[in-house]
Amino acid sequence: MYSLSELEQLCSECKKCRLCSTRKNAVFGEGSDRADIMFIGEGPGEQEDLQGRPFVGKAGKLLDKGIEALGLSRESVYIANIVKCRPPGNRVPEDDEAASCIEYLRWQVKLIDPKVIVLLGSTAGRNIIGKDFRITRQRGNVIEFGKFKIVPTYHPAAVLRDDTKKADFWSDLKLAVKIYGQIKNC
Ligand code: URA
Ligand code: SF4
Secondary structure (H helix, E strand, O other), X not given: OOOHHHHHHHHHHOOOOHHHHOOOOOOOOEEOOOOOEEEEEOXXXXXXXXXXXXXXXXXXXXXXXXXXXXXXXOOOOEEEEXXXXXXXHHOOOOHHHHHHHHHHXXXXXXXXXXXXXXXXXXXXXXXXXXXXXXXXXXXXXXXEEOOEEEEEEOXXXXXXXXXXXXXXXXXXXXXXXXXXXHHHOO
């Protein structure tokens, strides 16, 4: 059994897939190691790669707004991605890259043991729920997944590109907090 900091160290030196050759920094994830709510995105973008931190670019600012609007803080939740190294030009991670990397995420989920997992976008959905995952159909629903409750929603970058997704994005985040409240009180 690894600790989170041991896993972070492993990621920083990892060469399990081709994304290692173009990364500046691996982006392990950050937040509370006892978070009840975990957010999972796709993979680092340019700013994340430069800073070694998840969701610190434009999409991250929108996620921050959402987290704050829910009365939470970045420090109280945990934020991670499907792949820890930036795909060149922000392309979608290839299936084999995601498959190589997802073991780290599994460890993170196991160690943090959140109650609710918010999947941000279709890459997170496809790699966690399954290949048939469709964001437009499955967002906004609570999916029972072993001991976790999963709420898929749009990726904040998609919300930035398409304003009509905003209302659904907010209501999905609110749903995640609502079901967390229900779990906590029972
Ligand atoms: N998009 C993601 O999916 N993850 C990040 O960390 C930043 C942007
Ligand atoms: Fe390793 Fe994941 Fe980076 Fe690939 S993306 S090199 S599997 S840490």
